[in-house]
Amino acid sequence: MADIILCKTSDIAPGSVIRVEHGELGLAVYNIDGTFYATADRCTHGLSSLSEGSLMGDEIECSMHFGTFDVKTGAPTGAPCSIPLRTFKVEVRGDDVVADI
Numbered sequence: 483m484a485d486i487i488l489c490k491t492s493d494i495a496p497g498s499v500i501r502v503e504h505g506e507l508g509l510a511v512y513n514i515d516g517t518f519y520a521t522a523d524r525c526t527h528g529l530s531s532l533s534e535g536s537l538m539g540d541e542i543e544c545s546m547h548f549g550t551f552d553v554k555t556g557a558p559t560g561a562p563c564s565i566p567l568r569t570f571k572v573e574v575r576g577d578d579v580v581a582d583i
């Protein structure tokens with residue numbers, strides 16, 4: 483486990499998501515009403531990138547088959563997704579979004 487800087491807080495507008503790469507790991511980083519969250523970017527149902535999906539409140543909808551996950555917990559919330567997403571602890575330090583990877 484190590485803390486890494488994912489991005490600046492200003493890089494993600496409220497209600498949006500971006501992809502951040504750390505080595506071979508791809509993360510989806512979300513801004514939900516000013517609070518930041520990070521999950522694995524790859525949908526557990528297939529090969530789709532969740533950062534290309536639609537963020538609706540606390541849920542991300544995959545653009546491939548429209549399954550959904552709770553961004554805060556990684557729990558699948560809509561078919562066909564049934565396997566939880568990996569989530570990462572995130573905090574803001576100054577204007578950096580930092581995750582424990």
Ligand code: FES
Nearest residue numbers: 525528544547549
């Ligand atoms: S690849 Fe994401 S719902 Fe199928």
